[in-house]
Amino acid sequence: xxxxxxxxxxxxxxxxxxxxxxxxxxxxxxxxxxxxxxxxxxxxxxxxxxxxxxxxxxxxxxxxxxxxxxxxxxxxxxxxxxxxxxxxxxxxxxxxxxxxxxxxxxxxxxxxxxxxxxxxxxxxxxxxxxxxxxxxxxxxxxxxxxxxxxxxxxxxxxxxxxxxxxxxxxxxxxxxxxxxxxxxxxxxxxxxxxxxxxxxxxxxxxxxxxxxxxxxxxxxxxxxxxxxxxxxxxxxxxxxxxxxxxxxxxxxxxxxxxxxxxxxxxxxxxxxxxxxxxxxxxxxxxxxxxxxxxxxxxxxxxxxxxxxxxxxxxxxxxxxxxxxxxxxxxxxxxxxxxxxxxxxxxxxxxxxxxxxxxxxxxxxxxxxxxxxxxxxxxxxxxxxxxxxxxxxx
Amino acid sequence: xxxxxxxxxxxxxxxxxxxxxxxxxxxxxxxxxxxxxxxxxxxxxxxxxxxxxxxxxxxxxxxxxxxxxxxxxxxxxxxxxxxxxxxxxxxxxxxxxxxxxxxxxxxxxxxxxxxxxxxxxxxxxxxxxxxxxxxxxxxxxxxxxxxxxxxxxxxxxxxxxxxxxxxxxxxxxxxxxxxxxxxxxxxxxxxxxxxxxxxxxxxxxxxxxxxxxxxxxxxxxxxxxxxxxxxxxxxxxxxxxxxxxxxxxxxxxxxxxxxxxxxxxxxxxxxxxxxxxxxxxxxxxxxxxxxxxxxxxxxxxxxxxxxxxxxxxxxxxxxxxxxxxxxxxxxxxxxxxxxxxxxxxxxxxxxxxxxxxxx
Numbered sequence: 001x002x003x004x005x006x007x008x009x010x011x012x013x014x015x016x017x018x019x020x021x022x023x024x025x026x027x028x029x030x031x032x033x034x035x036x037x038x039x040x041x042x043x044x045x046x047x048x049x050x051x052x053x054x055x056x057x058x059x060x061x062x063x064x065x066x067x068x069x070x071x072x073x074x075x076x077x078x079x080x081x082x083x084x085x086x087x088x089x090x091x092x093x094x095x096x097x098x099x100x101x102x103x104x105x106x107x108x109x110x111x112x113x114x115x116x117x118x119x120x121x122x123x124x125x126x127x128x129x130x131x132x133x134x135x136x137x138x139x140x141x142x143x144x145x146x147x148x149x150x151x152x153x154x155x156x157x158x159x160x161x162x163x164x165x166x167x168x169x170x171x172x173x174x175x176x177x178x179x180x181x182x183x184x185x186x187x188x189x190x191x192x193x194x195x196x197x198x199x200x201x202x203x204x205x206x207x208x209x210x211x212x213x214x215x216x217x218x219x220x221x222x223x224x225x226x227x228x229x230x231x232x233x234x235x236x237x238x239x240x241x242x243x244x245x246x247x248x249x250x251x252x253x254x255x256x257x258x259x260x261x262x263x264x265x266x267x268x269x270x271x272x273x274x275x276x277x278x279x280x281x282x283x284x285x286x287x288x289x290x291x292x293x294x295x296x297x298x299x300x301x302x303x304x305x306x307x308x309x310x311x312x313x314x315x316x317x318x319x320x321x322x323x324x325x326x327x328x329x330x331x332x333x334x335x336x337x338x339x340x341x342x343x344x345x346x347x348x349x350x351x352x353x354x355x356x357x358x359x360x361x362x363x364x365x366x367x368x369x370x371x372x373x374x375x376x377x378x379x380x381x382x383x384x385x386x387x388x389x390x391x392x393x
Numbered sequence: 394x395x396x397x398x399x400x401x402x403x404x405x406x407x408x409x410x411x412x413x414x415x416x417x418x419x420x421x422x423x424x425x426x427x428x429x430x431x432x433x434x435x436x437x438x439x440x441x442x443x444x445x446x447x448x449x450x451x452x453x454x455x456x457x458x459x460x461x462x463x464x465x466x467x468x469x470x471x472x473x474x475x476x477x478x479x480x481x482x483x484x485x486x487x488x489x490x491x492x493x494x495x496x497x498x499x500x501x502x503x504x505x506x507x508x509x510x511x512x513x514x515x516x517x518x519x520x521x522x523x524x525x526x527x528x529x530x531x532x533x534x535x536x537x538x539x540x541x542x543x544x545x546x547x548x549x550x551x552x553x554x555x556x557x558x559x560x561x562x563x564x565x566x567x568x569x570x571x572x573x574x575x576x577x578x579x580x581x582x583x584x585x586x587x588x589x590x591x592x593x594x595x596x597x598x599x600x601x602x603x604x605x606x607x608x609x610x611x612x613x614x615x616x617x618x619x620x621x622x623x624x625x626x627x628x629x630x631x632x633x634x635x636x637x638x639x640x641x642x643x644x645x646x647x648x649x650x651x652x653x654x655x656x657x658x659x660x661x662x663x664x665x666x667x668x669x670x671x672x673x674x675x676x677x678x679x680x681x682x683x684x685x686x687x688x689x690x691x692x693x694x695x696x697x698x699x700x701x702x703x704x705x706x707x708x709x710x711x712x713x714x715x716x717x718x719x720x721x722x723x724x725x726x727x728x729x730x731x732x733x734x735x736x737x738x739x740x741x742x743x744x745x746x747x748x749x750x751x752x
Contacts, residue, residue, distance in 0.1 A: 115495065149528040156526040163494050163531065168518050174484045175519055178491020185447070185473065185497060192495075208484025215479070369529045370563050372587045375619035378666055380563075385704045 034059050035262075035329035042263035046246040046253035046283075052270035056262035060331040066108065066261050067326065068340050070100035070319045073124040075348045076133050077292075080123065080140055084296045088356060089140045092167075093154050096124035098291040101318035102225055103128045105264025109272055111190060115183065117163040117176040118195040120155040121225070121290075125195070129162035133347055137355035145358045151369070170196060170203030173222065177209040180220035180281075191219045191275045199230020201244050210248045210281070217280040221271045222251075224285045225258070231294040232303040245285035258286030259318045289316070367391060424610065425602040431573035432462050432538075432594065435580040436500060438612050440466070440474050443498060446584055449476040449489050450502030450539075459504050460540065460599060486512030486537070490519045493535035493589070500584060503539035506555045506593065513558075520589040521564035536583045538592035541569070542637065542687050543736060545597065549724035554688035556635070557697075559591045560664040566618055567665040569593045571639040573603035575662055578616030586618060593664075595637045621668040623675070627657035630746055631675040633698055634685035635661040638737070642685050645742035654746065664694060672698060673707040682715035683745045687736055690719040713749045718742055 036057035045051045058066065077095045084093045096103070103124040110116070118125050126136050131147045139146025139157055147157050157165040163179060166172040176194025183190045196206060201224050213220045224244040228235060235242040245253030252274070256267040264286065271282045289312045293300025300309070326332050367380045367389040374391045381388055426434075440446045452459045454467035454477040467475040478485040482503065489501035503509040509516060520533045542554040560567040566588055570576045576594070583590040608614060624639055625646055632642045639660050646656035657675050661668060676682050682702060684695030695717035702708060702715060721735040 117491070148526065148530065151528045152526045158527040158530045163491070164523075164527070166519075168514055171487060171514060171519055174487025174515070175491035175494065177484075178488035178493075179495040180491075181488055182492045182495035182497045185492070192491075205483040205487060208479075208481035209487065211479060211481065212484055212488060216476075369525050371566070372524055372529065372532050375617065375666060378619065 033331070035063055035326055035331050037325070039257065039260060039263050042257045042260055043267060044245065044255035046243075046255075047250075048252045048254065051254055052263075052267040056260075056266050058262055058265075060326075062108070063322075063326040063331050064336070064340065066104050067319065067323055067337065068344060069104045069128065070261065070322070071341060071344045072133060072347060073097075073100045073103065073127055074319060075344050076127065076136060076351070077123060079137060079348050079352055081292065081296070083137070083141065083352070083355065089154070089296075090142075091153055092120065093140065093296040094121040094294065095290070095292040095296070096121050098312070098318070099225060099227060099258070099286075099288045100124060101261040101264050101322070102223075102258045102286045102288055105261040106193065106223070106268045108261075108265045109268035110193065111272075113161065113188070114190045114272075115161045115163065115176075115179045115192040116195070117166065117172045117179060117192065119166055119169065119172050119197060119200060121197070122155065122157060122165045126157040126159065126162065126165065130159045131157060131162075133351035134354045137348075137351045138358055141355040142360055143355060143358040144361045145354055149361055149365070151361075170200040170205050172196065173200070173203070173206045174209040174212075176222075177213045177218055177220050177281075180213065180218040181216070183219055184217070189219075189276050191221055191272055193221045193223055195223045195225055197230060198224060198226040198228065198235045198242070198244060199233070199238060201226075201247060202239060207248070210251055210283075213281040214248075214250050217278060219275040220281045221268070221275055222281060222283045224283070225288055226285050227288050227290040229290075229294070229303065232298065234303065243285075245283055248283055251281050251283050253283035253285065255285045255287060258288035259316045259321065261318060261322055364389065423604050424607070426573050426605050426610075427600050427602055428573050428576050428594070429460070429462060429464075429599045431576040431603075431605075432580060433464055433466070434610075435577050435584075436463065437466055437469070439581055439584040440470055442612070443584075445496065445498040446500065447474045447476060447497065448500045448502065449478055449485060451478055451480055451504050453477060453502055458502075460596060462502070462594075462599075482508050482511040483515065486515040487519065490515050490533060490535055490589075493520070493533045494523065494531055498534045498584060500536045500538060503537060505544075505551060505596070506539055506541040507551050507553055509537065509539070509555065516559070516565070516589070516591065517562055521562050523564075524588070525564055532587050533589045534587045536580075536590045536592055538580070538583075539594060540596035540599070541593035542595055543597070543720075543725055543732075546727060546729070546732065548727040552725040554686075554720065555591075556593060556664055556686065556688050556694055557692055559593075560667070560694065560697075562665075564589065565665060566590045566663065567593065568618060568663050569635040570662060571598075571624070571636055571660050573605050574609045575616065575622075575660070577605075577609055578614050579618065579662060582615040582618050585615065590618075593636065598637055598640065601640075616662070619663045619666040619668060621662050621671040622660045623657065623671070624660040625656065625658040627655040627679065629655045629657075629679055630681040630683065630750060631657050631659060631672065631679045632683050632685055632742070632746070633659045633661065633672050633675075633695075635664065635694070637687055638685040641737060641739050641742055644739045645746065648739065648743060649746060652752075654750065654752070656746065661694075667697070667701075669698075669701050669705070672702065673705055676702055676707045676715075677710045680710055680712040681749050682711065683718060683742065683749055684715070685718040685737060685742055687720050690717060690722050693717060693719050695719060713751065716745055716749060718745050 135147035142150040180192035489499040543552040
């Protein structure tokens with residue numbers, strides 16, 4: 001019998017207490033054309049007198065849009081899971097399934113010129129930052145139609161204003177503060193969202209970034225995606241203080257129910273307003289959950305029970321719970337959702353087709369893009385003394 | 394005219410004394426500047442020229458630079474362009490790299506490159522590799538600069554030479570200048586370059602005066618990255634070196650001249666990409682090669698040069714095996730005699746040249 005780590009059970013119980021069903025509240029509150037409800041336990045505050053509004057809402061269009069996007073991410077990751085098992089994807093593959101409300105909710109509150117940087121659990125964010133599903137799946141299978149032409153793979157996907165996809169735990173946090181520095185330097189009213197996990201939250205460079213971001217009032221939202229486990233180590237076993245939103249004594253923080261897409265959006269609006277009004281950085285902790293293991297080589301059940309995973313799926317899944325709320329508010333029917341599901345299915349299938357059939361880059365391309373500005377006559381050595389490639393700009 | 398002693402008392406600085414001497418004793422004075430001045434000017438000019446360029450590092454602003462390399466810049470350009478950081482290399486190297494990814498052009502100063510080890514993940518994984526990994530989508534136009542190698546009496550932890558570590562990594566450009574002209578032209582080129590550059594200075598020669606032409610003092614003077622220079626022409630033996638190594642090569646060449654040995658001294662200027670053609674051409678002329686550097690011998694720049702010569706047709710032109718002069722293969726001691734004998738001296742070069750020439 002698998003022994004559940006004490007903290008896993010506590011985590012589950014804690015979460016179940018925090019989220020009473022809000023069915024009747026929704027029916028009452030949503031009268032025409034909107035889903036609205038109160039979620040008093042959606043936030044916890046650190047060094048803040050007031051927080052985001054606990055009254056959240058969305059209209060029909062937004063509701064369907066959020067659902068569709070979350071479903072695309074969910075199905076895209078399911079496809080990646082299958083392709084990895086079929087050996088079409090190699091190396092590392094870290095899936096975002098379960099965390100969809102965070103990327104969809106946050107992006108909904110971001111301006112189109114805001115920047116974002118995250119770690120390696122990046123596929124959902126890559127999609128939300130503008131890369132089509134084909135660009136993600138074909139990158140995973142290493143094809144030239146991938147968003148980095150197959151050079152980067154799972155952990156190194158990029159798009160305008162999206163700085164990856166970073167493989168080294170914690171490195172993305174000072175990089176994100178640097179992007180925020182650039183926004184401020186140029187007088188732009190934009191933020192950089194710099195994400196990291198509960199595992200990365202103890203990295204020294206994270207605190208170095210906090211210090212400089214506060215000193216220089218950088219418009220940076222530091223977001224800890226706390227899914228309970230840093231690889232196989234629970235938050236209780238890794239962090240002397242696992243309340244990540246309180247980890248900085250001089251930067252205000254908000255803990256957010258990361259499974260509620262509307263709460264995530266509302267909290268992000270609040271944080272964005274804070275950072276763009278010259279008040280400096282803010283920290284957010286998104287309480288979320290990942291269904292798969294840390295990566296494809298981790299079954300995810302040696303440090304937590306299947307029961308825990310199933311309980312979260314049943315009671316707190318960000319997609320099904322949101323769908324229920326939208327239906328209860330009479331914003332859309334089950335039929336319409338089924339249609340969306342079919343649309344999503346087609347999008348994924350089309351992308352899979354490309355991912356499985358498009359060609360890889362020609363082998364000569366292994367020498368390209370080492371420098372953006374190669375000196376004249378620059379040549380790169382291959383694997384032996386008889387293999388050199390001349391590079392011209 | 395004040396006496397020399399009065400000048401020294403008044404200014405207390407060797408640099409100014411030498412400046413005064415050269416002004417008064419050489420009527421039509423050839424212009425000279427120190428390496429320090431060359432670097433300060435280069436940064437000043439590039440910060441003035443391009444809004445996106447800024448300097449970040451410990452003590453660079455209000456302190457004028459730990460080694461006074463940014464003297465006067467904060468007063469002139471202000472807080473926005475000259476940024477003092479806390480003592481957190483990993484953090485500020487990451488911030489500078491992120492700013493470069495987002496389109497600014499930072500100069501990130503490491504007080505010495507010994508402290509770059511705290512931040513080396515950002516230099517290599519965040520800066521050097523990103524253009525490749527993103528298939529050309531994300532450029533990182535950053536310059537990491539600072540003093541590299543031994544100073545005087547600062548002991549092992551403050552004396553390491555990082556030339557070989559950084560020059561190994563594709564995606565970086567690694568520059569190791571010698572003269573004031575090298576520093577001006579190559580630092581300006583580095584700042585204008587869209588790729589990440591590691592710029593390795595040397596603290597022991599910051600105060601050394603060099604003659605400099607008007608052309609080299611002009612604001613758009615840049616030198617090509619990846620091209621070496623023949624610092625001294627010769628026909629009997631090639632001495633390939635860089636940075637402070639050039640100093641002892643030139644001193645050795647002067648002595649050897651009296652013995653009828655004519656040395657060609659190649660100043661590599663850039664370590665990556667390495668200008669192997671200039672070395673090969675020289676070796677084909679002189680038929681003899683000695684490499685000179687201050688870093689440790691194992692996996693040294695000299696080892697790389699010799700490997701490349703042996704792998705090329707230049708090998709057939711050698712009349713003797715090529716050999717290296719390097720620092721001793723030990724952490725650097727503090728005691729003066731130990732320290733001096735752990736670093737290459739003119740005598741090491743003389744011995745090696747004579748051995749190679751069988752004299």
